[in-house]
Amino acid sequence: MLVFLAMSDRRKFNIQILAKVVIALVPWVLSMFTLYWLEYGEIWTTATPHRGKTSVIILMIGMGLSFLLYCRLFKHHR
Numbered sequence: 001m002l003v004f005l006a007m008s009d010r011r012k013f014n015i016q017i018l019a020k021v022v023i024a025l026v027p028w029v030l031s032m033f034t035l036y037w038l039e040y041g042e043i044w045t046t047a048t049p050h051r052g053k054t055s056v057i058i059l060m061i062g063m064g065l066s067f068l069l070y071c072r073l074f075k076h077h078r
Contacts, residue, residue, distance in 0.1 A: 024070035031062025 038044050
């Protein structure tokens with residue numbers, strides 16, 4: 001019975017960690033979707049000025065927000 005409780009607690013802990021990681025990845029995924037949507041909707045083309053710089057900025061914002069969110073969620077995990 002104790003072994004089952006220990007396994008249940010470990011599984012619950014692993015699910016919580018997985019949920020936090022998925023939540024932390026949301027801003028990065030949204031930035032990737034934004035780039036996809038801009039390309040798919042033909043809102044910008046290869047002739048759009050500063051397209052490369054804008055893409056890098058969008059990705060940096062998404063990755064930066066994901067990093068900050070990850071740090072915030074796992075601050076007390078140490």
